[in-house]
Amino acid sequence: MTTRTKVRRAPAILAILLAGTTACAGCQGHVAGSPSALAAGNGAKAGGPTATSTAATGGFLPSGAASALTTKSPRSIASSTAAAAPSPVSPLAGKVVALDPGHNGGNASHAAEIAQLVPQGFGQYKACDTTGTEGPDGYTEHQFNFQVALLVEALLQQRGITVVMTRTDDSSVGPCVDKRAAIGNDAHAAAAVSIHADGGPVGGRGYQLLEAVQSVGGSGVDAASHQLAVDLHATFDRESGLTPSTYIGTNGYEPRDDLAGLNLTTVPKILVECGNMQNADDLAIEESASGRRHIAGAIADGIITFLTSGG
Incomplete structure (x- = not known):
């Protein structure tokens, strides 16, 4: 499962995120890259603490920001789809x-x-x-x-x-x-x-x-x-x-x-x-x-x- 780096200084990030979203309303999907860039710009380290919800981050991200990060990431969507896919069943099962x-x-x-x-x-x-x-x-x-x-x-x-x-x-x-x-x-x-x-x-x-x-x-x-x-x-x-x-x-x-x-x-x-x-x-x-x-x-x-x- 793809997880997201814990981000501190949530108020500043939220402002940037909301501004970026407004500015890029017609930028053909490039907003999807913004959350990753923001996380990297705030000192995220590979293998560091990660989270997929505001509860997991200890409340550092307001719920709206967490929702935006989740819905704007194709990798997260793909990961969730894969996780939800049922295990393949043999066509001979039950014979x-x-x-x-x-x-x-x-x-x-x-x-x-x-x-x-x-x-x-x-x-x-x-x-x-x-x-x-x-x-x-x-x-x-x-x-x-x-x-x-x-x-x-x-x-x-x-x-x-x-x-x-x-x-x-x-x-x-x-x-x-x-x-x-x-x-x-x-x-x-x-x-x-x-x-x-x-x-x-x-x-x-x-x-x-x-x-x-x-x-x-x-x-x-x-x-x-x-x-x-x-x-x-x-x-x-x-x-x-x-x-x-x-x-x-x-x-x-x-x-x-x-x-x-x-x-x-x-x-x-x-x-x-x-x-x-x-x-x-x-x-x-x-x-x-x-x-x-x-x-x-x-x-x-x-x-x-x-x-x-x-x-």
């Missing part, structure tokens, strides 16, 4: 995104629980969940999924987006796949992404973007889900370090009718397989902190593109 890191660390030790059948959609049923895959060295998919989801969560929150996670640790069981869909639905998420890694053939590489052939949300949700897939395809190509899958689907896209998390969605949702953990090149990316950051950035940027383009 909700659901992130679904696949599987969970406790699934392997609770085989009976995750084997229970749950609705898959359209009258079909499937197992509550599975353990997921892992690399030849034992690096698990559930750990990878959760690590990436946390990175994506942080990136989205930096943009003012509210993030809902289907699980908040990597040691519990589930939730079941139908419940994962319900979490995003209940949050009325603007977008939902399920994060996985595949366990494909050793010679196969690349990411996959899985979409429901048909969801309970209807054709509008399905079209929006496809656009979300298109936006993530673009960011994965640019940022992830992964190629579109070489062993399944078409150019990185794969429609599916057997995934409860996609079938049961009522919000735009896709599942991304972030590479093949059985392939040495993909696994090297997945196991490196840098690789996971690039994958997370691709997911977050794809979601942001979708949301800012009207998703």
